[in-house]
Amino acid sequence: MRLARAIDLWLGELSRAGRQDGTLDLSAASEQFVDQLERTRPDVGVQEVTTNDCRAFLDGWRGCAASTVCTVHSAVNGLFAWLFLEGEVEVNPMARIKRPRRPRPGEADVVIVTPDDVGRMFAACDSWQEFLCLSVLAYVGARRDAASRLRWRDVDLSFGSVRLHEKGGKVVDVTIPDELAQILREACESGAVRCGPDDCVIPNRRPASVKRPERSNKSIWETVIKIARGAGVRSTVHALR
Numbered sequence: 598m599r600l601a602r603a604i605d606l607w608l609g610e611l612s613r614a615g616r617q618d619g620t621l622d623l624s625a626a627s628e629q630f631v632d633q634l635e636r637t638r639p640d641v642g643v644q645e646v647t648t649n650d651c652r653a654f655l656d657g658w659r660g661c662a663a664s665t666v667c668t669v670h671s672a673v674n675g676l677f678a679w680l681f682l683e684g685e686v687e688v689n690p691m692a693r694i695k696r697p698r699r700p701r702p703g704e705a706d707v708v709i710v711t712p713d714d715v716g717r718m719f720a721a722c723d724s725w726q727e728f729l730c731l732s733v734l735a736y737v738g739a740r741r742d743a744a745s746r747l748r749w750r751d752v753d754l755s756f757g758s759v760r761l762h763e764k765g766g767k768v769v770d771v772t773i774p775d776e777l778a779q780i781l782r783e784a785c786e787s788g789a790v791r792c793g794p795d796d797c798v799i800p801n802r803r804p805a806s807v808k809r810p811e812r813s814n815k816s817i818w819e820t821v822i823k824i825a826r827g828a829g830v831r832s833t834v835h836a837l838r
Contacts (some may be wrong), residue, residue: 598685601631603643607679626672630654643680648690651677655694666697693814708836714828715837719827725790728780730799730820733759736777740764741834745814749785750794754778759798 604627633654634641653672658666674691681689710718715735723730733744743761751760757778762768785792790800802816818834825832 598643600633600634600641600643600646603680603685604628604631604676605613607676610679626669628675630673633657641679643677643686646677646686646690648693651690651694661772670694670696708831708833709741710830710832710836712831714830717828717830718824721824723827725784725787726800726802727820729784730817731824731837732777732780733799734817734821734834736774737761737771738838739771740838741817743816744799744834745797745817747798748794749792749796749798752781752798 602766608627632780633648634650638645654673655666655670658669662700674689674694674696677686677689677691680686715731718731719728719735722731724830730744733739733747734741737744737759739747740763741762743763746762747759751762753759757775758770758772761771763769784790799817799820802820821834821837
């Protein structure tokens with residue numbers, strides 16, 4: 598079996614099991630693994646991948662954040678562990694490669710934002726896209742994936758609530774403050790934001806360049822980083838939670 602085909606089957610298995618939240622991250626890491634191998638071995642099959650092939654790929658992530666290195670390791674190990682259980686490989690080439698240690702909570706460089714920081718970020722917004730992104734995150738405390746999935750059909754301004762599609766397939770109804778409800782009303786009344794039932798509450802940063810029906814939550818991350826940089830503060834989506 599070709600490695601690229603194996604990855605497609607594995608991601609399909611994860612999706613059917615309801616593991617959508619990290620699938621995009623796993624897909625990106627796996628595709629880069631295929632690209633690196635196919636530069637020298639275009640027809641490489643899963644049985645031909647060696648432990649040193651895996652090491653060479655993981656070495657390319659040295660110097661990255663510990664969480665990123667762990668995610669990449671988990672992606673490659675998860676793929677070959679599944680192939681081993683399926684009988685497609687006789688041995689998992691990742692079995693001898695020790696997983697990196699994630700920093701303990703007390704060791705991590707935690708990003709913290711203050712109310713003044715958030716105020717400066719609101720002042721730095723220069724479009725409805727940025728304003729809506731920051732508003733949903735700051736007032737609701739949604740994860741970036743839930744914020745990315747939020748559609749106008751999930752918003753009930755009559756009762757002042759939004760329905761979030763959270764990790765693990767959980768659906769949560771959250772009461773929103775009057776300030777956010779007013780922002781959402783003004784966004785629809787402005788005519789600058791598409792507010793159909795299937796439209797995203799947080800528009801895409803570059804709508805014309807989006808071709809795929811599914812949406813990556815990376816646009817939420819990029820928007821927050823851009824706003825924070827313009828405001829002269831350090832922030833992440835998680836810090837806003």
